[in-house]
Ligand SMILES: Cc1cc2nc3c(=O)[nH]c(=O)nc-3n(C[C@H](O)[C@H](O)[C@H](O)COP(=O)(O)OP(=O)(O)OC[C@H]3O[C@@H](n4cnc5c(N)ncnc54)[C@H](O)[C@@H]3O)c2cc1C
């Protein structure tokens with residue numbers, strides 16, 4: 001059996017968990033889910049559609065919001081009871097964090113950000129995994145010496161596939177929480193600085209600018225096009241470290257990882273740390289003055305030229321088209 | 324306020340990655356070395372805390388003897404001293420690394436009020452060494468921090484999520500992991516570099532250990548093989564671009 005952590009934010013499903021479920025089904029028919037916190041229980045329907053027969057719900061009065069160490073404890077309790085062959089989660093900041101807590105509690109290895117997993121069939125030989133290094137630019141083949149495999153799945157590597165499955169049956173359990181498990185938790189939040197607009201992670205269209213944009217003012221052209229297409233603005237690290245745009249818009253290894261339908265990169269060279277954050281986009285269009293720019297190796301469509309001329313012309317042409 | 328920052332020496336790879344003949348590592352003959360960007364933010368945060376509140380900033384790393392280079396650079400921006408757990412150059416797995424860091428921290432007389440890690444290392448990105456250290460030292464840990472302050476013995480942190488900011492708090496002594504964007508790391512000054520030469524680095528031999536996550540070999544991830552379709556040069560390409568946007572359903 002494979003246990004998959006279904007991540008959610010106060011009841012709202014993290015879509016990456018469906019990809020992790022799909023991935024798990026390819027390893028084993030018997031897949032079960034776990035949600036931490038009672039407000040995750042209604043996810044049983046969708047979790048069932050994506051192939052889990054059972055959804056274990058860690059229920060406790062203190063589990064009302066994200067509490068990573070408590071998730072680790074709940075996972076540990078369940079793993080000790082059910083003895084699955086593997087525990088998987090999405091390779092998201094939360095997925096990686098919660099499984100790291102499980103691995104630390106059990107003092108077992110954890111393989112983060114896997115593309116592929118080959119479970120060993122006998123206890124004496126190791127599991128084999130292919131995992132992402134350098135933000136997915138390198139693939140590491142590794143052995144994992146542990147009966148239980150703890151691993152997270154690279155975001156966006158598996159397309160979610162539903163089944164004809166019915167809702168998973170819900171089984172509640174009370175994790176044996178210690179006071180220290182619930183010490184670190186979300187105390188409050190504010191949505192202030194997203195300005196209510198479309199966030200990078202959700203955007204279907206991202207118009208991204210790099211050093212080639214030349215300065216904060218140049219981003220007006222990027223913003224205009226993004227607004228017109230109902231998309232979000234993205235940027236490279238050079239842009240955020242120059243203070244032209246806020247950090248939340250940075251795409252890449254140390255920024256946000258995105259996979260929109262359209263990623264348009266203007267004045268971005270295509271350093272591997274930037275590529276790492278956007279290469280799963282469905283369509284990539286690059287605008288660059290340098291025909292040798294590495295970004296063209298990853299793009300579907302290329303335009304060679306000055307973004308300061310091309311972007312306003314494009315915006316005007318789309319306006320005409322829409323009118 | 325005594326702060327400890329854990330950092331790792333990594334090659335400064337930007338463009339295409341080339342592997343060594345045995346495919347075990349990146350070919351670094353033509354590359355410089357640094358530390359992961361997140362860890363630069365960690366050191367800067369430590370320097371700022373000590374500037375504001377007094378105390379000491381210690382650096383801790385497990386790595387080859389050459390890591391002294393990275394330690395000197397970080398000492399030059401304001402750290403007090405450093406500890407180097409010397410390996411023979413082999414990369415250790417996360418459990419082994421965490422155990423060595425825990426032993427080193429426990430052996431210190433200073434009881435660090437705050438330990439700062441990077442959110443993940445740039446090269447191996449295991450997302451776990453800090454959590455393991457937190458469990459072993461029995462300390463609270465807040466990860467992926469993008470804004471931080473310390474008041475009345477409590478560290479308050481913000482984490483960026485798609486929907487905005489989440490706020491976390493923990494009493495000291497605590498552990499946090501920080502992300503690029505927390506601050507703007509300063510460059511070492513010339514006097515800073517001079518002083519750094521005389522700052523103490525404790526070098527200890529790290530005992531070899533058996534990995535449980537064992538790296539076998541590396542491969543370079545393939546890029547899109549087809550290559551881009553060139554729509555044209557300059558504004559002349561705009562009509563073709565509009566057609567593409569129609570085709571993929573953007574407009
Ligand atoms: C561990 C690590 C993590 C990192 N994480 C990230 C990350 O998360 N995200 C990220 O983006 N970077 C990251 N970086 C930095 C990365 O290596 C590059 O330095 C950065 O992505 C380069 O940004 P850029 O493409 O905007 O700038 P440059 O590389 O300087 O490229 C500018 C491009 O603009 C083109 N150009 C110039 N003028 C015009 C014009 N008028 N019209 C059209 N094109 C023009 C140029 O030909 C050039 O190709 C990281 C680095 C490290 C070491």
Ligand SMILES: Nc1ncnc2c1ncn2[C@@H]1O[C@H](COP(=O)(O)O)[C@@H](O)[C@H]1O
Nearest residue numbers: 329330385440441443444449450451452
């Ligand atoms: N060899 C090392 N020595 C000291 N600290 C390390 C080492 N490797 C990783 N770290 C720290 O642990 C963090 C997380 O690493 P990782 O679990 O590999 O993603 C890094 O950002 C560093 O702060």
